[in-house]
Amino acid sequence: MICIISATNRQQALTPQVAQHYQNQLHEAGIPSQILDLQGLPPDFAYSALYQNAGKNPAFNQFQEVIDRHEKFIFVVPEYNGSFPGVLKTFIDGLRYPGSFQDKKAALVGLSSGMQGGALALSHLSDILAYLGTDVLSLRLKLYRIEAHFAEGKLTLPLFNDLLSQQIARFQKF
Ligand SMILES: Cc1cc2nc3c(=O)[nH]c(=O)nc-3n(C[C@H](O)[C@H](O)[C@H](O)COP(=O)(O)O)c2cc1C
Numbered sequence: 001m002i003c004i005i006s007a008t009n010r011q012q013a014l015t016p017q018v019a020q021h022y023q024n025q026l027h028e029a030g031i032p033s034q035i036l037d038l039q040g041l042p043p044d045f046a047y048s049a050l051y052q053n054a055g056k057n058p059a060f061n062q063f064q065e066v067i068d069r070h071e072k073f074i075f076v077v078p079e080y081n082g083s084f085p086g087v088l089k090t091f092i093d094g095l096r097y098p099g100s101f102q103d104k105k106a107a108l109v110g111l112s113s114g115m116q117g118g119a120l121a122l123s124h125l126s127d128i129l130a131y132l133g134t135d136v137l138s139l140r141l142k143l144y145r146i147e148a149h150f151a152e153g154k155l156t157l158p159l160f161n162d163l164l165s166q167q168i169a170r171f172q173k174f
Contacts (some may be wrong), residue, residue, distance in 0.1 A: 003034040003070035007088040009038045014146055018072045018111055019076040029168055037064050052096045072105045077121050079112035082120040102133040107171045109141040117142025137174050139167050
């Protein structure tokens with residue numbers, strides 16, 4: 001079972017829709033998955049679930065349990081201010097260390113309004129995952145100009161769909 005992390009808590013974000021599309025493609029390939037949507041984090045988790053309050057927020061603990069149940073993750077990551085969203089870092093900072101991502105595997109998908117497709121965001125996240133002991137698949141998806149290339153729940157640029165299929169195939173063997 002693969003866990004797809006939708007890495008923003010912004011309302012109206014495209015990221016959960018891209019995560020859903022990814023899950024549909026995994027389903028077509030016969031691969032079971034679960035979406036972990038950071039929109040569902042408790043709004044006050046930065047205060048009620050971190051540091052001295054670790055383990056004390058039952059709603060956040062459910063997120064920890066989902067992470068603990070999985071060995072493979074697909075991070076769907078929007079580009080915010082030339083990096084990944086701060087809420088993703090805060091989420092990771094709230095997870096048990098070490099152990100939450102140690103010896104696990106990840107594949108990365110970036111999306112952006114601009115031309116980078118989250119390239120820097122994925123680089124920054126890769127550094128953090130390396131620190132946490134996670135192996136990251138070399139093939140990263142960079143979905144640039146996402147508003148122009150995503151409609152009715154699907155990626156409309158054939159190149160993106162080709163790369164997504166390749167990423168699924170390689171992540172299955174990874
Ligand atoms: C706080 C914030 C910062 C953003 N910074 C960038 C950026 O640096 N580069 C870019 O191409 N798009 C940027 N965007 C646009 C997002 O990449 C765009 O909204 C895209 O759809 C993915 O984010 P979403 O899932 O929140 O919709 C930013 C959006 C927000 C909300």
